[in-house]
Amino acid sequence: xxxxxxxxxxxxxxxxxxxxxxxxxxxxxxxxxxxxxxxxxxxxxxxxxxxxxxxxxxxxxxxxxxxxxxxxxxxxxxxxxxxxxxxxxxxxxxxxxxxxxxxxxxxxxxxxxxxxxxxxxxxxxxxxxxxxxxxxxxxxxxxxxxxxxxxxxxxxxxxxxxxxxxxxxxxxxxxxxxxxxxxxxxxxxxxxxxxxxxxxxxxxxxxxxxxxxxxxxxxxxxxxxxxxxxxx
Ligand SMILES: O=C(CO)[C@H](O)[C@H](O)COP(=O)(O)O
Numbered sequence: 001x002x003x004x005x006x007x008x009x010x011x012x013x014x015x016x017x018x019x020x021x022x023x024x025x026x027x028x029x030x031x032x033x034x035x036x037x038x039x040x041x042x043x044x045x046x047x048x049x050x051x052x053x054x055x056x057x058x059x060x061x062x063x064x065x066x067x068x069x070x071x072x073x074x075x076x077x078x079x080x081x082x083x084x085x086x087x088x089x090x091x092x093x094x095x096x097x098x099x100x101x102x103x104x105x106x107x108x109x110x111x112x113x114x115x116x117x118x119x120x121x122x123x124x125x126x127x128x129x130x131x132x133x134x135x136x137x138x139x140x141x142x143x144x145x146x147x148x149x150x151x152x153x154x155x156x157x158x159x160x161x162x163x164x165x166x167x168x169x170x171x172x173x174x175x176x177x178x179x180x181x182x183x184x185x186x187x188x189x190x191x192x193x194x195x196x197x198x199x200x201x202x203x204x205x206x207x208x209x210x211x212x213x214x215x216x217x218x219x220x221x222x223x224x225x226x227x228x229x230x231x232x
Contacts, residue, residue, distance in 0.1 A: 003224070004121050005031070007121035007122065007223065008031060008035055008085075008119070008222070010227055011220045011221065011222040012032055012033070012035035012083075012119045013035070014119075014222070014229075015036065015117045016036065016039045016040065016043065018081065018083075018117060019043070019048070019050060021050070022050070023080045024050070024053070024071070024076050024078070025050050025051070025052045025079060025081055026052070026053050026082025026084070026109035026113050026116070027040070027052045027054045027055060027059055027063060027068075027082075027083065027084075028055050028059065028083055028084025028106065029054075029055045029058060029084070029100050029102035029105075029106060030102075031085070032119050032120060032121070033059060033083075033084060033119070034062065035119075037059060037066055038062075038066065040052070040063075040068055041065075041067055042066075044066070044068050044069070045067060050069070051069045051070070051076065052068050052070050052071070053071055053072060053073055053079060053109055053112075055084065056101075056102035056106075058100075059102075073108065073112055077112060078114075079112050079113040080114055080115070081113055082109050082112075082115070082116045082117070083116075084097070084106055084109075084116065084117075084118065084119070085097075085119055085120060085124075086118045086219075087132045088124055088126050088130075088132045089118055089120060089124055089216070089219055089230075090127065091125075093216040093217070093219060093230060094193050094211070094212070094213050094216075095211070095212035095213075096130075096132050096134055096135075097212055098135030098137070098210030099135065099210075101177075101182050103137060103209070104178050104180075104207060105177060105178070106212075107208055107212060107215070110212065110215045110216075111215060115217045115218070116216045116217055116218075117217070117219065118216045118219035120220075120221050121221070122221055122222065122224075124221070125219075128189050128190070129190045129193050129211075130188055131189070133185055133186040133187075134184070134185040134187065134196075134211065135183075135209070136150065136182065136206055136208075136209045137181070137206070137207040138181045138183050138205055138206060139180055139205050139206075140180065141205070142205045143205070145205065146203060146205030149203045149206075150163060150185065150206070153196075153200060153202075154187065157191070157195055157199060159187050161185050162186045163183050164183065164184045164186070165181060165182070165183055166181070166182040166184055178207065180207050190211075193213060196211060197209065197213050218230065219231060220232075
């Protein structure tokens with residue numbers, strides 16, 4: 001395990017201490033969330049009773065392998081807690097998510113939860129969001145027009161943006177669990193995350209974007225000198 005991976009594991013295990021019997025849990029996606037799922041599996045095998053809603057097919061598969069009971073938001077529309085990773089977070093608990101392409105389900109699950117704990121290694125904590133390209137999930141229909149609308153929205157907020165369609169490992173266009181494309185939007189820095197979030201959400205071809213504003217209630221950040229909590 002690399003040092004960074006060990007920090008991800010520490011963050012995931014610290015968040016797991018907030019999981020108690022009977023909870024309905026949103027389960028995140030990504031390499032940090034893998035540690036969460038493994039830790040959760042161990043606790044379930046040790047007698048913890050929870051039910052989880054996975055935020056991606058990848059997480060669902062791993063959770064099943066770990067023996068974690070799963071449900072859906074149709075059966076269980078209200079969750080107690082979601083624990084998920086992030087690509088960037090600031091001290092106001094604003095996030096960029098979607099590096100793993102699961103942002104749509106991640107946002108739906110987080111919004112259905114009373115609380116959301118972000119798990120991250122220290123490199124994810126930034127003063128201002130935007131060095132990490134913002135993932136935007138885009139419908140295939142009208143793809144080119146939607147890209148123009150994203151650029152225009154950024155310009156109206158006084159920001160330059162470079163858009164890049166995400167490719168899968170085999171070079172083919174990346175397709176999300178919902179069947180859409182992902183466009184990674186490089187702003188360098190997002191000056192007004194909330195205004196950008198609203199502007200992008202207002203574009204019809206944008207299915208969802210990776211700015212999570214007002215969803216996370218706490219974050220656990222693991223650094224080489226220890227684990228710190230924000231917002232707890
Ligand atoms: O938003 C996500 C997936 O869509 C992940 O939470 C985010 O990309 C962080 O991933 P990792 O834990 O692998 O660094």
